[in-house]
Amino acid sequence: MAYQPSKERYASMKYNRAGKSGLKLPALSLGLWHNFGGIDTLENARSMIHRSFDLGITHFDLANNYGPPPGSAEETFGQVLKQDLAAYRDELIISTKAGYYMWEGPYGEWGSKKYLVSSLDQSLKRMGLDYVDIFYHHRPDPDTPLEETMAALDLIVRQGKALYVGISNYQADQAAEAIRILKELGTPMLIHQPVYSMFNRWVEDALLDVLEENGVGSIAFSPLAQGMLTNRYLDGIPSDSRASRGHFLKETDVTEQRIAKVRKLNEIAQERGQTMVQLALAWVLRGGRVTSALIGASRVSQIEENVAALNNLDFTAEELERIEAILKD
Template sequence: MRYQAATERYGSMKYNRCGRSGLKLPAISLGLWHNFGGTDTFENGRAMIRRAFDLGITHFDLANNYGPPPGSAELMFGQLLKTDLAPYRDELIISTKAGYHMWEGPYGDWGSRKYLLSSLDQSLKRMGLDYVDIFYSHRPDPETPIEETMMALDHAVRSGKALYVGISNYTAEQTAVAAKVLKELGTPLLIHQPKYSMLNRWIENGLQDVLEENGVGSIAFCPLAQGLLTNKYVAGIPTDSRAARNGFLKERDITEETITKVNKLIQVAAARGQSLAQMALVWALRGGRLTSALIGASRVSQIEENVAALANSDFTQEELDLIEEILK
C-alpha cells in the first residue's frame, strides 16, 4: 500500500529558527549515520523514516560515507524517496556532507574544491535528487585553505545543487573564519554540526558565542553520547551494543565514574517522569542555543521515545543545578 503521511504530523513537533536564517528545523532531527546502510534491513530503516516523518521530523541528515558500506545510506534514502517520500519533497530538509575518506587517490578525502563538488554530484546521483537542502564540509582540512573549502560550498549553492551550507567539527576559531569568508562570498553560513551532550560540552567554551555573533544555527550529533546517556550500559556492556562491537564508542569510555554519573542522572530524569535519554535531549536544547538535536535510532520505539521528550522540555533551576553538580 502506498505510504500516506500522517495528517497530524505537525501537531506536536517544535520547530526552531536556524540562526538568523528564514529556515526552521525540527527540535529533533534523524541522522542516518548507523542502521540505514547496505548491511542493515531496508524495511526497518523504512519504518523508522516513515514514523519519524509522521511525528513531524522533517530533517534527515546524511553524509557521503554513511553506511556501511560508504554511500549505502544515501542509496537507501534515495530508494525511499522514490517509493514513499517523493510527494513530500518540499516538506523535507535533506542534508549531506563531504570531508572524510570516500574513494582512493588524492581527491577522495578532506576539503579541496575538487573533492567536495565531486562528492556532492555523487551524493545527488545516489539519492536521485537535483539538490540537497544543506551541504556540509564534514571536517576542516589542515592542508587546504578554509577559503577554498568555503568557495566550494558557495559554488554548490550558486550552481543550484544546495540551498544552504554548513560546517561540522570546526573549532570556534575556524568557524569564525568560515563564517567571515562565506559572508563575503554572499552565501551565509547556515549551521554548524558539532558533537555535544551532557558528557561532551566543548561547544560551551567559545563556539556557541561565535555562532550567536554570526547568526549561525547549530545541530548537535551524539546528544546521547552514543548510548551512554541511556540505561543501556548501567549493568555492563550488552553483546549487541556499539561498545561491544568496538565502534566509535569504546569499552574504555564506559568508566566507573561515568556510570556513577549516569545512575544519578537516571534518578533526576525519573523524578521528571522521563527516561535519561529524554532528559538528555531536552537538556541539550535548553535555553534555545541549540537549533536541533540529531538522534540516531535502530528501532521505531526509540524515535517515538525521543520525540515524546519534547512534551516536558522545561527545567527548574533546582534541576539544572543538580545536573551541574552531578556532571562537574
C-alpha cells in the same frame, strides 16, 4: 500498500529557526549515520523514516560516507524517497556532507573544491535528487586553504545543488573565519554541526557564542554520547551494544565513574517523568542555544521515545544545579 503520512504530523513537533535564516528545523532531526546502510534491513530503515516523518521530523541528515558500505545510507534514503516520499519532497530538509575518506587517490577526501563538488554530484545521484537543502563540509582540512573550501560551498549554492551550506567539527576560531569568508562571498553560513552532550561540552567554551554572534544555527550530533546517556549500560555492557562492537563507543569509555553519573542523572529523569534518553535530549536543547539535536535509531520505538522528550523541555534552576553538580563531580 502505499505510504500515507500522518495528517497530524505537524501537530506537536517543535520547530526552531536556524540562526538568522528563514529556515526552521525540527527540534529533533533523524541522523542516518548508523543502521541505514547496505548491511542493514531496508524495511526497518523505511519504517524508521516513515515514523519520523509522521512525528514531524522533517530533517534527514546524511553524509557521503554513511553506511556501511560508504554511500549506502544515501542509496537507502534515495530508495525510500523515490517509493514513498517523492510527493512530499518540499516538506523535507535533506542534508549531506563531504570531508572524510570516500574514494582512492588524492581527491577522495578533505576539503578541495575538486573533492567537494565531485562528492556532492555522487550524493545527488545516489539519492536521486536535483539538490540537497543543506550541504556541509564535514571536517576542517589542515592543508587546503579555508578560502578554497568555502568558495566550493559558495559555488555549490550558485550551481543550485544546495540551498544552504554548513560546517561540522570546526573549532570556534575556525568557524568564525569560515563564517567571515562565506559572508564576503555572499553565501551566508546556515549551520554548524558539532558533537555535544552532557559528557562532551566543548561547544560551551566559545563555539556557541561565535554562532550566536553571527546568526548561525547549530545542530548537535551524538547528544546521547553514543548511547552512554541511556539506561543501556547501567548493569554492564550488553553483547549487542555499540560498546561491545567497539566502533565509536569503546568499552573503555564505559567507566564505573560515568555509569555512576548516569545513575544519578537517571534519578532526576524519573522525577521529571522522563527516561534518561529524554532528559539528555532536553538538556542539550535547554535555553534555545541549540537549534536541533540529531537522534540516531535502530528501531521505531527509539524514535518515539526520543520525540516524547519534547513534552518536557523546561528545567527548574534547582534541576539544572543538580545536573551540573553531578557532571562536575
